[in-house]
Each structure stands twice: as C-alpha cells, then as structure tokens.
Amino acid sequence: MILLEEKNHHESELWLNLYTIKKIFGKDIKLKENQIIKYILSNYILITNCNDNDILELFS
Known part of the structure; x- marks a missing residue:
C-alpha cells in the first residue's frame, strides 16, 4: 500500500514499491x-532515488 502525507519539508530521496505501483495502481514507471x-x-521491489516530482508525475 501507499501512504502520502503533505509535509512542510521535502525529502531528498524517496523509495517506491514497484510491485504496488504496477499491480495495485496500474501505473508504469519510466526509470531515470x-x-x-x-x-x-x-x-x-523497490525503486530508489525517487523524489516528490517523480510521485507527482506518476499520479497526475
């Protein structure tokens, strides 16, 4: 599952679970x-070195 919370500061690095993004949300990720x-x-299956812009692009 995924939990997104709005915070006053931005993390420099986020990790995403590729399995959840693909199988649960039906989204494809283009790796950088x-x-x-x-x-x-x-x-x-984790994808490292993501940032908040990657998540915004994925779910917009």
Missing part, C-alpha cells in the same frame, strides 16, 4: 538514470 531497482521479494 540515477534510479535503482532493488529486488527484495516478488511483491517487494
């Missing part, structure tokens, strides 16, 4: 050069 995929489990 600095982003890395980390395979933990089949339903726990």
Whole structure:
C-alpha cells in the first residue's frame, strides 16, 4: 500500500514499491538514470532515488 502525507519539508530521496505501483495502481514507471531497482521479494521491489516530482508525475 501507499501512504502520502503533505509535509512542510521535502525529502531528498524517496523509495517506491514497484510491485504496488504496477499491480495495485496500474501505473508504469519510466526509470531515470540515477534510479535503482532493488529486488527484495516478488511483491517487494523497490525503486530508489525517487523524489516528490517523480510521485507527482506518476499520479497526475
């Protein structure tokens, strides 16, 4: 699942669960050069080095 909260400061790095984004939300992510995929489990696949703009683009 995903929880988004508005905060007064911005995190410099966010991690997203690729499995949740694809299977639950039906969204495709286009990886950027600095982003890395980390395979933990089949339903726990992380994308590192994301930022708040990446999330806004994904859900807009």
